[in-house]
Amino acid sequence: MVAMNMVQALNSALDVKLEDDPDILTFGEDVGYFGGVFRVTDKLQEKYGLTRCFDTPISEGGIVATAIGMGAYGLRPVVEIQFADYILPAFDQLVSEAARLRYRSNGEFWAPITVRVPYGGGIFGGQTHSQSPEALFAHVVGLKSVIPSNPYDAKGLLISAIEDDDPVIFFEPKRLYNGLFEGRPDDPVKPWKDHPLADVPEDVYRIPLGKARMVREGADVTVLAYGTMVHVALSAIEECGIDAELIDLRSIVPLDIDAIVESVQRTGRCVIAHEASRYGGFGGELSALVQERCFHHLRAPIERVAGWDTPYPHAFEWDYFPGPQRVIDAMQRTQEV
Structure with missing residues (x-):
């Protein structure tokens, strides 16, 4: 390693x-x-x-x-x-x-x-x-x-x-890329932190495509994320105190729908987080899949946390990017029903 x-x-x-x-x-x-x-x-x-x-x-x-x-x-x-x-x-x-x-x-x-x-x-x-x-x-x-x-x-x-x-x-x-997360200093929740280097084998190993990773087990709500948003969601969970289960999808095609369904049926709630614009984003497909397969288990509406439906704004990048506070707000809404 x-x-x-x-x-x-x-x-x-x-x-x-x-x-x-x-x-x-x-x-x-x-x-x-x-x-x-x-x-x-x-x-x-x-x-x-x-x-x-x-x-x-x-x-x-x-x-x-x-x-x-x-x-x-x-x-x-x-x-x-x-x-x-x-x-x-x-x-x-x-x-x-x-x-x-x-x-x-x-x-x-x-x-x-x-x-x-x-x-x-x-x-x-x-x-x-x-x-x-x-x-x-x-x-x-x-x-x-x-x-x-x-x-x-x-x-x-x-x-x-x-x-x-x-x-x-x-x-x-x-x-x-370089393991250092930086965020806006005035964010109410510190969005980034130093991410330690990971232990990686020097030789060949494989992770199957289409197999999600359980980042954190929980009972109150399932949070689905991938890429950078996995770390944003984890920061939110650690801050807010909700017992959330965090799943890193790893790939969106193929998608580990079995892992998603098993988790949402158990928690009864779902928050989906991605950086891309909300309208037409992959979160809409995830929401539909969860609704189709977990309808009778859902105890609250599915929440989506995403970027704005605008061209990417250079001057307002940190406002556009979904930070931990927006994920916290979404998780809290699922607990109010």
């Missing part, structure tokens, strides 16, 4: 898989010589050479299209889209080609590609470096969407994504 932050854990995952399988390669904008803008691919080109880790032109559609062709040929490319906001030029390739290739070819070809996407706010990146578009991809049949919340999970999930025969969008919360 080695103490790692999320950047180091992701780098380790790429390192061990590049060493393990000659059919794996990684590329994207600034991925090679520079090691990525967030340093996730640091020193990989130096170790594995220009054909296994290399830079590309600024063309997200071209990056993903190239990966799809490589995957159909038999390789396992791992590509980086520098920010989630920039993935939209590649949306057609992902939806019309990667997601459908296995079905369209009757299993003759497939796209075993992994698309790494730094996403979310918290770094004052403004409207074009801060968005959370996970719901767009969750709607596309044939794509898997994975979102880690800690270094240990990040490595195990990325290895599983690379080895998966279907295309995986691997959303990496930028705010968690």
Whole structure:
């Protein structure tokens, strides 16, 4: 075991898989010589050479299209889209080609590609470096969407994504990369705290896609979250004194619906937290699934805590981002019924 932050854990995952399988390669904008803008691919080109880790032109559609062709040929490319906001030029390739290739070819070809996407706010990146578009991809049949919340999970999930025969969008919360959470000083509940490095194995290990993690057991309400919001929700639970059960979904497609149903049927209440805008967000799908499967067990309306239904506001980032107090308010509302 080695103490790692999320950047180091992701780098380790790429390192061990590049060493393990000659059919794996990684590329994207600034991925090679520079090691990525967030340093996730640091020193990989130096170790594995220009054909296994290399830079590309600024063309997200071209990056993903190239990966799809490589995957159909038999390789396992791992590509980086520098920010989630920039993935939209590649949306057609992902939806019309990667997601459908296995079905369209009757299993003759497939796209075993992994698309790494730094996403979310918290770094004052403004409207074009801060968005959370996970719901767009969750709607596309044939794509898997994975979102880690800690270094240990990040490595195990990325290895599983690379080895998966279907295309995986691997959303990496930028705010968690270096393990230090920072928030606005005037928040009534301290939203962030120093997050210790996680003990991460140096060799290969896997966390199955579609298997949620129980962060905290509780009896009063179930809180569903993923990525950065796992830590926001945990801060809220520790502050308010409600005996809440916190589930880290880890992936939204595939979704561990069994873990969700078991928990909500036991607690009778549910709060859903995500950073993306509320309207059309993945929380709406989670709410519908809980309502369909747990209707007779619910003792209070399902609560959703999310970002505003506005473009990402640079000047009001901390107000937009759902903090612990908003999660506390939602949990308290479920206790009043």
